[in-house]
Amino acid sequence: MKRVLVMVLLTCGMTMGAQSNSDLIKHFEAYYKQMQKQGDVQGIINGLTHLNVLSPLADRVDTLAYIYMREGQYVQALNTIGIDKKMDDSDMALEVKAISLKAVKRPELALGFFQEIFKRDPNPHLAYELAELNLQTQQIEEADKNITYGLANAKDDMKKAFYETQQPYEVSLKSAFMYLQALSLYNKDRKANIDGAVDILDAAFKESPNFNLIQITKNELLRQKQMLQAQAAEEKK
Template structure:
């Protein structure tokens, strides 16, 4: 009996020490996390939050950690934390992170599922533009047309869309971007109707003369229109 009591007391002491140790660690990493955020040290914040999530796991903490990863350009780590599944029960933050990270990782088939959830919760023209672009990438033209029509109908003149591919980056009214996409859609639907697509892109350029991407595509379409017909094309005519 004495032996049992000694073992019990020793076990209780170990448990209390472990609990105290975990509490101390949690307090330490909470203070460390707060300090890293104050200093703007994203790597330190990720490190602290990872430790806190090990000590006391929570979905909210996981979502925030994934956000920090994605915000630091570590999109693969963000996706590994949250997964790629379409989860209608996930928080807005989790879905936003998955959508942006999967898009950045060039996974349009998976990204479009996350944007679908976001658009269903709170539709806006920016989400519609992403969904239009992603659906065109994966060949879902009917779905793309739905978001194209929504964007043209709902875009406001003061809503701007940035383009980071150019150096330096620039922005155009999102309405112009939707009209430009309409021109691409018309071209993809019927490649013989070059005049229609060019005229639509001209509408976009009338709104945004600095729209470099639209300028480039217009030049390509004009050259295609002016190119001499191939013998095969002539025979068909």
């Protein structure tokens, strides 16, 4: 009799628990939709977090991580989605991992995810990201491949944004690739290739006269050239 009573109580408890969980899921689904309607980003994050605890789904996890990324909360995005490379990663998951890892200054890890995105959807904008990351990790030959692809495929209406000034600005994507081409040439020989790199920068500046970063880089290269010339003159004395 006692055993029967225990079984009945356990069954009732499990049924009530299932109903309670289902009710909570319905509640937070409604809450999530309402937060979307109101445009309340923190509310959306809260709703998705509760839903992922109650009933984790890959699509929902990807969406939550993506929202964190869009809000500039890159560490939270990575903590949500992880940094492991998975064969079944969605396009959204790859984008979150790539951009967030780049933002937290892990270019060597970000590179692999950008490469996978490029395999799925090759385009000049992704080629720029790859070229930049390859230069940062001193993989010059790979960077040159990306730059060559970008220069060949960048359209006249394609733009690249830069943020080193207080007011962000855009330049043609082609001139942005020329900027990277100059950096690549310079990195191959930081003494012999200064003039060649400056020539490329000058050509890129004609393409995009508002390209502030070119002027900064050119000034630095010319400063280094003057230092090398001064050192050479000193050694001759």
